[in-house]
Amino acid sequence: MLAFKNRHRSFINILVLGLGLIWIAISSVGQTFTDRSIPAPRRGFLAPDFSLINLDGQEIRLADFHGRPVMVNFWASWCPPCRAEMPAFQNIYTEYEAQGFVVLAVNSQESRTTAVDFAQTRALTFPILLDEDGNLSSRYQAESLPTTFFINKFGYISNVIYGGPISEAFLRIQVEKLLEEVP
Numbered sequence: 001m002l003a004f005k006n007r008h009r010s011f012i013n014i015l016v017l018g019l020g021l022i023w024i025a026i027s028s029v030g031q032t033f034t035d036r037s038i039p040a041p042r043r044g045f046l047a048p049d050f051s052l053i054n055l056d057g058q059e060i061r062l063a064d065f066h067g068r069p070v071m072v073n074f075w076a077s078w079c080p081p082c083r084a085e086m087p088a089f090q091n092i093y094t095e096y097e098a099q100g101f102v103v104l105a106v107n108s109q110e111s112r113t114t115a116v117d118f119a120q121t122r123a124l125t126f127p128i129l130l131d132e133d134g135n136l137s138s139r140y141q142a143e144s145l146p147t148t149f150f151i152n153k154f155g156y157i158s159n160v161i162y163g164g165p166i167s168e169a170f171l172r173i174q175v176e177k178l179l180e181e182v183p
Contacts, residue, residue: 041140043159047072047151050136052106052129055116060104060129062151068100069178070151071171074131074142076108077118082146085165086122092171093126101175103127108145109134150174152181 041048047070051061062070073089075082086105093103103126107115112130119128131137140149148166150159158181159174 041149041157041160043157045157046155047149047157048139050139052131052136055112055119055128055130060127062104063155065102065104066155067153068102069153069175069181070102070104071175072104072106072140072149072151074106074108074137074140074145074147076110076145077114078110079145081164085146086124088166088168088171089126090122090124091168092175095172096175096179097126099179101179104129106131106136108137108142150178152178154181 047062049061049063051059054060062072071089073085075086077083089103089105093101105124105126106129107118108131111132115128115130118124140147144162146161146164146166148161148164149157150161152158158178
C-alpha cells in the first residue's frame with residue numbers, strides 16, 4: 001500500500017511539473033520581451049541610443065543630449081504610479097533644466113492623442129516621446145511601468161528604478177549626483 005502511495009505521489013509530482021513547464025512555454029509565446037540575448041540596460045553600462053518622435057512630431061535622439069544628465073522614464077497614462085510621479089518630475093525638471101538636466105518621458109504603447117491629453121492636463125513641459133509600438137520599451141526591457149533610467153553626462157546608466165512613484169526628494173538626490181559628476 002505504501003509503495004502504491006509513493007508511486008502515485010511521484011506520478012502527480014511529475015504531472016504537475018510537466019504541466020507547469022508546458023504553461024511556461026505557452027505563456028511566453030508572443031511576449032514582446034522575447035529577445036533575452038541582449039542584456040537589460042543596467043547600472044554602469046552605456047545607455048542604448050534611441051530615436052523617437054515627440055508630441056510635436058520632431059525626432060528626438062538620446063545622443064542629442066550627450067554631455068547632459070538625462071532621466072528616461074517609461075510610463076503610460078493608465079498607470080497609477082506613473083500619474084502620481086509626474087508632478088515631481090515636472091518640479092525637478094523646472095528646478096534643474098537651467099543646469100542642463102533633461103527629462104525624456106517615453107509614453108509606452110499609447111496613442112499620440114492620449115499622451116497629448118495627459119501632458120496638457122498636467123501642464124508637463126519636458127519632452128514626451130512616443131513609443132507606440134513598444135519597441136524601445138522592449139529594448140530597454142522596461143517590463144513594468146514606470147521604469148526610470150538615470151543617465152550621466154557621459155551616457156552611462158547611473159541608476160535604474162523599477163516601479164514608483166519616485167519621490168521628489170529621491171529625484172533631487174539622483175539629479176544632484178548626476179550634475180556633480182566630473183570627467
